[in-house]
Amino acid sequence: SAVISQKPSRDICQRGTSLTIQCQVDSQVTMMFWYRQQPGQSLTLIATANQGSEATYESGFVIDKFPISRPNLTFSTLTVSNMSPEDSSIYLCSAFSREGGYTFGSGTRLTVV
Amino acid sequence: DAKTTQPPSMDCAEGRAANLPCNHSTISGNEYVYWYRQIHSQGPQYIIHGLKNNETNEMASLIITEDRKSSTLILPHATLRDTAVYYCIVLNSGGSNYKLTFGKGTLLTVNP
Numbered sequence: 001s002a003v004i005s006q007k008p009s010r011d012i013c014q015r016g017t018s019l020t021i022q023c024q025v026d027s028q029v030t031m032m033f034w035y036r037q038q039p040g041q042s043l044t045l046i047a048t049a050n051q052g053s054e055a056t057y058e059s060g061f062v063i064d065k066f067p068i069s070r071p072n073l074t075f076s077t078l079t080v081s082n083m084s085p086e087d088s089s090i091y092l093c094s095a096f097s098r099e100g101g102y103t104f105g106s107g108t109r110l111t112v113v
Numbered sequence: 114d115a116k117t118t119q120p121p122s123m124d125c126a127e128g129r130a131a132n133l134p135c136n137h138s139t140i141s142g143n144e145y146v147y148w149y150r151q152i153h154s155q156g157p158q159y160i161i162h163g164l165k166n167n168e169t170n171e172m173a174s175l176i177i178t179e180d181r182k183s184s185t186l187i188l189p190h191a192t193l194r195d196t197a198v199y200y201c202i203v204l205n206s207g208g209s210n211y212k213l214t215f216g217k218g219t220l221l222t223v224n225p
Contacts, residue, residue, distance in 0.1 A: 004156075030211070033212065033213075035215075042200075042215045042216060042217050043151075043157070043215040044215075045212055045213075045214065048212065090154075092157075094156075094213070096211050101159060101162075102147075102149075102159060102213055103159070104156030104157045104158070105156050106155060106156045107155070107156050109154075
C-alpha cells in the first residue's frame with residue numbers, strides 16, 4: 001500500500017493566522033481525502049481532494065475555511081484559514097488506490113492559541 | 114453506505130483472543146466490511162476487509178455471519194500493543210463513492 005508523508009507533524013499557531021498542511025504519497029493514487037479528528041472524537045471527513053479541480057466538501061466544511069489543492073496524483077495540501085482555538089485538532093490525510101486500498105498519514109496535531 | 118454499531122469499549126487479557134463485534138444490519142449486497150484501528154496519536158491502520166466469506170491475514174480474522182448483518186474481528190493472541198480504537202466500516206468500494214466514514218469505534222484495552 002502507499003506510504004504517506006504528512007508535514008508538519010504538529011504546530012502551535014496564533015489565532016487569526018493560517019496553516020498549510022502538506023500530504024505527499026509515494027505512488028500515484030486514485031483518491032485523496034482530508035479528515036479532522038477533534039480531541040476525544042472519531043475522524044470526520046472534511047473533503048475529497050480532486051486532482052486538477054476544486055475539492056468536494058462535506059456538509060459543514062467550506063472552501064473559504066479549508067482550501068485544498070491537489071495539483072497531481074501524489075500531492076495535496078489543506079489550509080486551515082483564519083484559525084481559532086476551536087480549530088485545534090488532528091488533521092489527517094488519506095489516499096486510496098484500487099491496488100493498495102486506503103492509507104493514512106500520521107496526522108498533523110494543531111493547537112491554536 | 115450502511116451504518117454500523119459497535120460497543121464503545123471492551124477489555125481483554127494479554128495473550129487471550131479479543132473478539133470485537135460489529136452490527137451492520139442494513140448492509141447491501143455489494144458493500145464490504147472494513148476494519149481499521151487507531152493507536153493513540155497515530156493515523157488509522159488497515160486491518161482486514163471482507164465481503165461475505167471469512168477472511169484471515171497475519172493480523173486478524175474476520176468472521177461475517179451468513180446473513181451479513183454482523184461481523185466479528187478476532188485478534189487471536191492480543192498483546193498490550195493492540196490497545197487501540199477499532200473501527201468497523203461498511204463501504205461500497207466497487208462503486209464511485211470511495212469515502213470512508215468513521216463511527217465512534219470500540220476502544221479495546223488489553224490488560225497485562
